[in-house]
Amino acid sequence: MLGMTTRRTQVGIVGAGPSGLLLSHLLARQGIDSIVVENRGRDYVEERVRAGVLEQGTIDTLAEAGLGERMMAEGLFHDGIEIRFDGQAHRIDFPSLTGGKRIMVYGQNEVVKDLIDARLEAGGAIVFDVDDTAIEGIDGESPTIRYGKDGAEHAIACDYIAGCDGFHGICRPSISEAALTGYDRVYPFAWLGVLADSRPPSREVAYCHSERGFALLSLRSPTVSRLYIQVAPDEDIANWPDQRFWDELQRRTAVEGAAPIETGPILHKGITPMRSFVAEPMRNGRLFLAGDAAHIVPPTGAKGMNLAVADIRFLTEALAAFYRTGDTAGLDGYSARALRRVWKAQRFSWWMTTMLHLSPDDSPFDRRRQRAELDYVTGSEAAMRTIAENYVGLPFETGLTP
Ligand SMILES: Cc1cc2nc3c(=O)[nH]c(=O)nc-3n(C[C@H](O)[C@H](O)[C@H](O)COP(=O)(O)OP(=O)(O)OC[C@H]3O[C@@H](n4cnc5c(N)ncnc54)[C@H](O)[C@@H]3O)c2cc1C
Structure with missing residues (x-):
């Protein structure tokens, strides 16, 4: 090792996926300083093929944050989905069932590219290709992120750490088992x-x-x-x-x-x-978990990246309120607020998954019930509205703090 450098920031962020990058971008718009550390290279992160469906609230969040230019030019708005079974296609129309809401097809890697460009253009700090990331001191006043890069050791002293390092990251496992329940x-x-x-x-x-x-x-x-x-x-x-x-x-x-x-x-x-997974609570001391670090859903409902964006909206509001007024109520309420939305998305994702897939555990009764459910959701306007309302994304309780 070549020695040790220490830097200071207000919010240290582990992971440059959609969660970490969006948090860094939204915090900068509130005048809050952050540093993102990422264990992969920029090219890898920008080319990773993953999600592609943006809810109306995700589209609005990105556009309001000044990230809409390429998305609006290249993204494809969709007004509905099809459900096919028994040789027939059935359409669920979103705008007519949700008061005009739609979804957009725009690859997650395109969102990530837009976020990286915006951060680097604004002089934001993203450190790619780090190794041996570790966090410590989350119960104290100044938690620290440690990592290695190019043979040297580095430390970032922070007010708060955001664990945005996905399902296989190091932040969630840093919390003691007694302090976290995994569902x-x-x-x-x-x-x-x-x-x-x-x-x-x-x-x-x-x-x-x-x-x-x-x-x-x-x-x-x-x-x-x-x-x-x-x-x-x-x-x-x-x-x-x-x-x-x-x-x-x-x-x-x-x-x-x-x-x-x-x-x-x-x-x-x-x-x-x-897989469906939720970690509760989404906070431990000065560490906040967001996105896939805290929860994952089966991809059937197209909710993963959208939930990450929702967490980041809530966390940004809470941090912005704290740095503006010193009030920690938003930070204290972050986990409960995020989890209310997470569990509704879990419910929807689980329901879509079990309605549409064949399970080796299904009995003949389960199969008949499944067909009846498909018949119902494609034939009843009330049922179609339920799918449409969840698919375009449930409304946010409040707007993003200006
Ligand atoms: C095949 C597939 C299809 C999907 N389809 C959809 C869809 O249609 N709609 C939808 O909304 N969602 C979908 N998802 C889910 C979506 O991709 C995730 O929910 C989303 O990536 C979560 O973003 P995140 O930033 O929280 O986590 P990630 O995207 O996982 O980002 C975490 C980042 O942290 C980095 N990292 C990990 N460990 C460390 C460490 N120790 N140190 C530093 N950095 C670290 C990782 O390299 C990564 O860049 C899909 C996922 C998959 C796999």
Whole structure:
């Protein structure tokens, strides 16, 4: 090691995903200083293929924060989703059921690129490629983030630390087991996801229930498709050569009147396990957890990145109020406020997942009930409104502090 440097900031942030970067950006707009440390390189973080559906509240939050220019030019607004089963497609129209709200398809990596550009242009501090990140002193007055970079040791002394380092990060495990309760559900299936250079098979995101298992038709742009099929959780990706994937997708998504799926070069292929997890509370001493560091949802409801954005809105409001007035009420209430929204999103994600997938644990009764549920949610306006209201995102209780 080459020696040790120590810096000071108001809020030290671990992780340069959507949570950490957005927090740093929103805090800067409130005049609050932060430093972000990230253990991956900038290119890796900017190219990581993940979420792609933005709720109305996420679109508004990013636009209000001055991050809307490229998103509004390149993002694709969608007015609904399709649910397919029994060879028929059923559409759920969002604006007519939610008072005009919509969703946008804009890749999470594009959001991340916009955030990194905005932070670096404003002179913000993001330290990429760090190793051995550790946090200490969260019960004291000045917690510290330690990390290594280029053979030297570094420390950042902070007022507060934001743990935005995702599900496999170091912040949540730094909290003693006695101080944290984890609520967990692992599903008996996973998603095989593909990014393909091919014309999207459906104009809108299509959720497809079939006797062969679930499939999802989604997209990233008018020429790039994002496609998923349900597989076993221990599935070996080597069992899925490209042609087998396309054939299976075609079988699971076919409906009356739909043209055969156009295939194309597969740019990325991966298996995502399905899990629901919530850590409570989302605060310990001077450490605040946000985004996937605190909770994950199965991707069926498209809630993961949107929940991260909601946490960051709440945390920014609380920190801004503290630095403006010295009042800690917002910080004290952060966890309870965020968790109210988290659990509603957990409920919706779990419900969509169990309604649409085939589980090896299902009895014949469960299968019949599942079909009745699909019939109900596509036939009742009240049920469709419930899906639409949750999918576009539940309203925020208050606006973002100016
Ligand atoms: C296949 C897939 C599809 C998805 N689809 C959707 C969707 O349609 N809609 C939706 O809203 N959500 C979706 N999600 C979820 C969404 O991607 C996550 O919820 C989102 O990335 C959470 O952001 P985050 O910043 O909290 O965490 P992350 O994006 O996980 O960011 C955490 C960051 O911390 C860094 N880090 C980790 N450990 C350390 C350390 N020790 N030191 C420093 N840095 C560290 C990581 O490298 C990473 O950059 C999907 C996820 C997957 C995997």
